[in-house]
Amino acid sequence: MTDNSVPPVCLTIGSSDSGGGAGIQGDIKALASIGCFTATVIVGLTAQNTTGxxxxxxxxVDFMCAQFDAVRADLAVRAVKVGTTWSAEHIVAIAGRLTGLRVPVVLDPVMVSAAGGDLAGTDARAALIESLFPLADVITPNAAEARLITGDETAGTRTLAQRLIDLGAPAVVVTSGGSDEGDWFADGRSLERLDRPTHRTGAEHGAGCAHSALITGLRAQGYPLPEAVSKATEIASRAVRDGLTSVGRGVHPVDALGLPPRIPRPRVPRAPAQHA
Structure with missing residues (x-):
């Protein structure tokens, strides 16, 4: 493990979520919850909330690259998460910057948000496989994204995990979103189901972002990949269980940070009445 007195620096590359529940904002919260410092490269902006x-x-692309170069010139990045990538042009530029970095890269190919919405074009899917799969430590799509990447619209999560390995992914976690298919981990040597409780709280917005960010942070701290995946799965499941069901009118956000209860305002005693 790393020196606990120095927070490991993680870099997250992805999109801003104006609603604060997912994307870059969700990553920062999840990474902070396990003691990591987060630097960011913004690839895109979204106007979104819990409803979509x-x-x-x-x-x-040139400004995206400038952000990356500024971070790399000053900070010792220990692990990288790649989230929403938007276009083939962005993907090729990201891959160029990551080549030779020699740190764990967690690729979370965000193409469909939990609140609804397609966040990537068709051209981006082929570029993901060709340019980013070879650089990744692990890829972490949900079932819908795995189906888009593989082109198999009917396969379950177990089959999808193996299909992604066949496409060149070094290791895969395919998440089911709480369906009976379960979450599956594959690394080309083993294929195993990840046991976790299912919490149907309605607070799943940002769950996938938090999960992949947690894997990134744990890898930055020196955890082997299988242990990082298992631990991140456990923490992300709790974040759904403890989700912020009073925030928003749609798919409520997870609570990866573990927000404390509000501090009650102190009661100011009334001054005694003055009598003539």
């Missing part, structure tokens, strides 16, 4: 993605705007 209302609008989206990509960041120009």
């Amino acid at each position: 993605v209302l609008s989206r705007h990509p960041v120009p």
Whole structure:
């Protein structure tokens, strides 16, 4: 493990979620919850809330690269998470910056948000396989994203995990979103189901982002991949269990950070009445 007195620096590459529950904002919270410092590269902006993605705007590729270069020039990055990648052009540029970095890379190919909304184009899917799969430590799609990548619209999560390995992924976690299919981990040598309790709280917004961010942070802390995946699965499950069901009118956000109860305002005693 690493020196506990120094927070490991993780870099998350992805999109801003104006609703605060997922994306870059969700990653920062999840990584902070396990003692990591988070640097960011914003690939795109979304106007979204718990009910869905209302609008989206990509960041120009040259400015995206400038963010990456600024972080790398100053901070000792220990692990990288790649989330929403938006376009083939963005993906190729990200891959160019990651080549030779020699730290764990967690690829979370966010194409469909929990609140609804397609966040990637068709051209991006082929670029993911060709440019980012070879650089990844593990990829962490949900079942819908795994089906988009593989082109198999009917396979279950167990089959999807093996299909992604066949496409060149070094290791895979396919999450089911709480369905009976379960979450599956594959690394080309083994294929195993990840046991976790199912919490139907209605607070799943940001669950996938938190899960992949937690794997990233645990890898930055020196955990072997299988242990990092298992531990991240446990923590992310708790974040759904303890989700913020009073926040938003749609798919409520997870609570990866473990927000404490509000501190009650002190009661100011009334001054005694003055009598003539």
